[in-house]
Amino acid sequence: MFLINCPYCGERDQSEFVSGGEAHIARPKQPTELNDDQWAEYLFMRKNIKGIQFERWNHAHGCRKWFNVARDTSNDKIEKIYKMGEQPPKL
Amino acid sequence: MSKNLRINNKQFVDETRKLSFVFNGKKLYGYKGDTLASALLSNDIHLVGRSFKYHRPRGIMTSGSEEPNAILQIGNDDALTEPNVRATEIELYDGLICNSQNCWPSVKFDIGGINNFLSPLLPAGFYYKTFMWPASFWGKYEYFIRKSAGLGKSPTKQDPDMYDHRYMHCDILIVGGGVSGLIAAKIASDDNKKVLLLEDKELLGGSLIYDDNDISKIDDQKSSEWLKKLIDNIKNDKNIIIKTRTSLAAYHNYNFLLARQNLTDHLSVNDRNNKIRQRLYKIRAKKVIISTGAIERPQVFHNNDRPGIMLASAVKKYIDYYGVRCGLENVIFTNNDSAYETALSLHKSGTKLNAIVDIRDNSSSEIVNQVKGLGIQIYWNHSVVDTKGYKRINKVTIMKLNDKGNDVIGKKIELNCDCLSVSGGWTPMVHLFTQSGGKLKFDNKDNIFVPDKTNLNQLSIGSAKGDFELDDVLKNSIKDTKKFLNIENSNFDKIDVKCSKEKDKKNIWLLPSDKPLSKTKPFLDYQNDSTAKDIKLALREGFKSIEHVKRYTTTGMGTDQGKLANMHALGIVADTTNTNMGDLGTTTFRPPYTPLTFGTIVGRNVGQFFDIFRKTPMHDWHVDNNAKFENVGQWKRAWYYPKDGETMYDAVQRESKAARESSGILDASTLGKIDIQGTDANEFLNRVYTNAWSKLQIGKCRYGLMLNEDGMVYDDGVTTKLGENHYLMTTTTGGAANVMSKLEDYLQTEWPELDVFLTSVTDHYATASVCGPNAKKIINKIFKNLDLSDESFPHMSFKEVKLGNISCRIMRISFTGELSYEINVEASYGKYIWEKCIEAGKEFNITPYGTETMHLLRAEKGFIIVGQDTDGTMTPVDLQMDWIISKKKYDFIGKRSLYRSDTIREDRKQLVGLLTDDPNEILEEGAQLIKDGNKNPVDMLGHVTSSYFSPTLKKSIALAILKEGKKLKGQKLLVPMIDKTIKVTVSDTIFLDKENERING
C-alpha cells in the first residue's frame, strides 16, 4: 500500500486515492478533424511501460484534486509528484 | 505412559499447572507452557497424521511454523473448529480437543495408505496426467480425491468469535524478538526512537534464551543469563511497545505491514468469553528491521519421513525448553556443527545418544571436541541410506561415503534408535524480505540465499541475514543497526562474545543411496509428498523454470509454503542441470507468511457492518409499511410493498395499475443530484451531454444523455435550470459518484478555463414523486396557492414554493409516462413531505410503489435504464435515441466516437421491443435470442434486458438488444429456455401511449 504525498494535503494512505491511468494524454481540441486512427490513438492506446511511468492520481477521499505522479512500475517507487498542467520531470 | 520422557525442568514449563487435553479421542496431560506438540511428545506420541498423497505415517518434525506434518483439526464444534493448526505453534490449554487430519478411518489404520504401495503409479504431475481424460469423468475423480485427500474440515457454522483491527505507527518496527532483534530494539530506543517489537512466540529471546552450553559467553556470562537481563531491561523501556504472540503476516510496499496477534487461543475455552480472539495490526513503519532468524534444514535420504525423525534443533528445544525427551535411543545425523549442541543437550539431560553420523570428514571446532571428549561414537564421512519402522522409526542404516560424496561404499551398519535428529544446515528466514520485493543473492559458503537489494527502508540482521554464530550475530547486528539508524555509539560497542566456530562445511542436496533413485523415497516436501524423484522427473519432462517445477511437483505449495523443502528442491535442480543456484533464482514467497483466519482479515466488517448502507429520509416509513428492499449501489431502495401475503408479482401488478389509474408515489431520493454553478455552467452542460442546452430557459427541465469518450452511453438524467448560472443535475442512483468524479476530472484536467463549480447534493435533498391521472389534484391539496395549470406549470418545468417554512422544489417531469410531480425538499423534511402526500392522496387511493413497479411503468413507455438496458457497449444510435444527439454542436464528450467505423456499423446490437406470441408468457431477463433453432452451433443474436407483464396492456412486454434489431421489426424470433422454446415478435420499444397524452393527466 503506497504512501502518496498529495500536493494539496500531504502524505496519505493509498486507500484515499484512485488512479486515473497514463498522464499527459490531452483531449484533442478538434476531435472532428481527426481520422479514425488518430482518434483511436487518443482513445485506446496507452504505453503501460516497465519503468518510470507518468500517471494521473486523484485524492478521491480527500481534497478530490487530480495531480500527476511519476512512478517506477517495476518497484512502485514514486519518484515525483507534480500538479496538473505542469510538464513531466526529466527522470 | 510407562516411559518417563519428562525431565526435571524447567523455567519455561509450569509443572504445577497440569492441563488435560484430548487427542484422537484419548485423554492426555501436559503442562502450562507446553505447546500441543511438546505435550504429545511427552506422551510418547510422534505419529500425528498421514501424508497427503501416499498417506504415509508422519510425526512431529519441528518446533515452529515450518512444521509440515503435525497439522491438526482443533475443536469439535461446528462453529469453532479450526483446520490446519500446527501442533508446534499452538499453546496447550485445558480442555483442548484435537484430531488428526487427512486419514480415514483413523491415523493408525488408514485406507489411503495403500497409495504408498501404489506410489510408482503416482509420480509428479500424476493428477494432471491422469485425471484430465476424459474430461467428463472429472466429477467422479474429484469425489474420490476429496474423500481420501484434503487437509482438514472447515467450520460449517458462522464464526462466533470477535476479531479486531488496529492501526499502528512507529519509527522502527522490529520483526522477531530473538537476540538480534532485542539488541536492535535497545539501540533504537536509546536513540529515542519509537520502537514496535513483534514476537510470534509467547516469550522473547528466541533460541538463545534456552541455550545451556558453557562455550557461548557474552560479557563473561552464560549467554542465556546475559539475554534475560537485556529482556528485563527492554520490558521496562517506555520507547518500546512489545507485542508477543504476534506474527507478521504480510510485508507490503512502503513499509506497510500486517501482523496478527493471538489474544485468546492459549486460554481454556471458558476463559475466552467476550474477549477478542485475534487482532490484526496494520502497521506503517518508517524503518523495518527483520530479525526473523533461520530454520534448520533436514537432509534428503531414503525414508527420511518416518515418525521419530526430527530436526536436531527441535529435539534440542524440546529438551531444553519444554523438558521433553523425544526418544530414549537417539541418533544424530548432521552435516554441520549445530547438531552437536543437540548432542550436548541430550547428554546433559541423561538421554541416551547412540551415535552421531556426520557426512563431513571431520570437525575440530570447540563444540565438536567437547562432544568427542564425552566418548560419543561419531561416524565421520557416513550417510544414512535407509530407516526402518512403519509408525515410528526403530533403526537407521548408514554407509560410508566415497571421496566424491556421490556414492556410498563399504558395508551397511544398523543403529537402533527411536528418534533421529537431522540437521542439514540452516536457511535464513528471508520470506518477509522477498515478500517486500527484496532481491536475494546466493552465498556459496553456507549454501543459502541472503538478502541483497531492497527499495525499502529496511534491514535484515542476525541469522535472517545469514549470520549463524553468536559472535557474528551480535557484532554484525550492532554494527548494521547503528549504520541503519545513523548512530555513532551504542551501549553494546564493547561487547565481548565467545562461541564455538565452525571450520568444516559440507553439503550434499540429495544424499547417495545403495539403491537406484527409482527405488527410493527421499522426501523434500513432506506436506505435499514430493520427493527428489519427482523433481528429476519434472526436469526430464522439460520443466526448466523453478516456478514450473514447483507447480508440476507441488513442491512448496502446502500451507507451510515449503519452508523446509525449497532449498533442497533448488539444490537438486541446480545439481541435475549443472546450474549455479544463484542463477536459478528462488520461487516467490507470498503473503501470508503463516495462514490467517478469514475472521482476522475481515475484523469487525461482518454482518451488517460488511458494507455501509444508505437509507433515504423516508426509510422508516417504508419499513413500517411492509416494504421489501433491494440494494442499489449502497442504497436500500423500497422494491415493492406486499399487502396481505401478496407475492412480488401480485404487488407489482397492483401498484402499477394504481399508478396508471389513479395515483402512485415513489421515493426518488436516491437519484444522484449535482448542483452546478458558474458563468460557464451552460457551456459545460453542452460539452458533457449529447443534446443542446443553450436555449434552456430558467425554470425549465431537460433530459440529457451522457456518453463516454468511446461513444457509449454512460448515464442519463434530468437537469433543471434554477437560475441564470445555476443548474441542478440528476443522475442515476448507481452512477451518481462516478458521474461526479468524471465531471470533476474534465473540469480540473481538460477544461480548467471553465468557471464551473460542482457540489454533490444527493444526500441533501429528499424526493417524493407523485404520478397518475390524479396527481394534480393531490399536489393541489398540498400547495393550495400554486397554479398547476398546463400553461403556468407545463411538463418539463420547475417551480420553487413554500410549504410553511419548508422550501420545495417541484419538477413536473415523468419517468412513468403519467402526469407526474417530483417534490424535492431538504432531507430532514423528507418524511414529512412524504406523509403529507400520502395523506392528501388517500381519497385517490395513492399507492406507494417501489423500484420494480417503476421499472415496469417506464418499460411500458420504452424508457431505458442505463445499466440494465445498456451495458457499456451501446451508443445512443443503438438505443434508437438518435433524436438526442445534437447535430449542431461542434463537440461533446463521445461525439467523435459516434462515427468511428465500428460505431456506424449497421449490424450492431440495437434496442428493440419484444412481444411474446402467447401474451401470458413472461420472458426471463438475460434469455438469449435466436433465429434458427436447428443450426448448430446456434447464432446468438441478442438477449432480453427488461421483461414484465403489463397489467394495463394485459400482455407480456420486453426490451432486448438484438443484432440488426432496427431492421428486424415484425420478424419472428425464438427464445430457447431449458424446457421450452418461446416464440416472440420484434416490436417497437414503446408499448403504451405512443402519443404521450398521459403526461397531461
Ligand SMILES: [Zn+2]
Ligand atoms: Zn489532497
